[in-house]
Amino acid sequence: MLTIYSYWRSSAAYRVRIALNLKGLAYQQVPVHLVKDGGQQHSADYLALNPQGLLPLLVDEDNDGVRIAQSLAILEYLDEVFPVPTLLPADPAQRAQVRALALHIACDIHPLNNLRVLQYLSTELGASDEAKSTWYRHWVDKGLAAVEQGLAVFDGRLSLGERPGYLEACLIPQLYNARRFECDLNGYPRILAIAARCEVLEAFKNAAPEVQPDAQ
């Protein structure tokens, strides 16, 4: 049995739900509320499972109960242990292109706009809500513009040709965040075209934040 500790609106958890669904793997979710109780991810119980104190966490009971933090490490694990259907292309250069775009999202957009960072901006640096929104959109704009350019190598295809995988599992949650914060997406036709193809698929629909059991 696979279990993920997750929060409905965590975009890193959203990535993992998409990947699990694309592979047709059954899983259960344990909700960890990022705000309630001062953030349940900071609780002693959760830190004992994942000292990083972030979501998601995958537990694979069928593999000695191994606990894996970090969404991209989870995606790689799933692709190694449950290889069909694949999340990554077979060719090393193509795998690298996919990973580089996914890492750009996971390293250079998302962490800057994570809840804990936005909280620091207001509590420690006295940033106003407006300054925080500007910060948020700044990193989304810079990041998505680079992703849009980088997608040129796929020439209108999905990252696995006709199938989505690792890249789309990272891109769609980032796009969800961008829409939530009302970022202007008109400059990103390649991203929007990929989103249109993914968002009609069950794997993506069933991973969407709003349909999770802990959605509010």
Add this chain to the structure above:
Amino acid sequence: MLTIYSYWRSSAAYRVRIALNLKGLAYQQVPVHLVKDGGQQHSADYLALNPQGLLPLLVDEDNDGVRIAQSLAILEYLDEVFPVPTLLPADPAQRAQVRALALHIACDIHPLNNLRVLQYLSTELGASDEAKSTWYRHWVDKGLAAVEQGLAVFDGRLSLGERPGYLEACLIPQLYNARRFECDLNGYPRILAIAARCEVLEAFKNAAPEVQPDAQ
């Protein structure tokens, strides 16, 4: 021929130099100065090579000149194309543990303390030098504390038993940054023990920022 576009003090480039050295691969470096000329990574010439506008970039002339951004994508590529000696363990669960710790550094410490973010804090949010240093140390402290806990699974060994690899290639540059910003490292005996074992090795010595051709 392998070429990296790099900057001596970029810790992401430092990771890649360590990995190349651990594999005994020859490479040339093209310096991209992160401050001079308003940041050469923003130049049209560099953006044409890497639209992400960040360092490092690997170019593999022997593989159709493929260009790979993002240090962790480069490490994965090197381990796939030049598999001996390995950077990652063979077992999927162990690979996942290594990647999760490396990603914690690469996603949840480093990007928050990147030059472009520190610049934004001062120019857009009016943060003082002191406030920026506090910010820097805050994310290093939180991050390294989690890494220190996560290292318990290695029980005093390096990530490949007696050999360093992917994990150490990420950890040592982060430690370099932490020392540069005078973070208190006394709470991290596991990290310091790993560093002591790595820093005497040629692969790490030759990757150090101060011995790079563009060091100032």
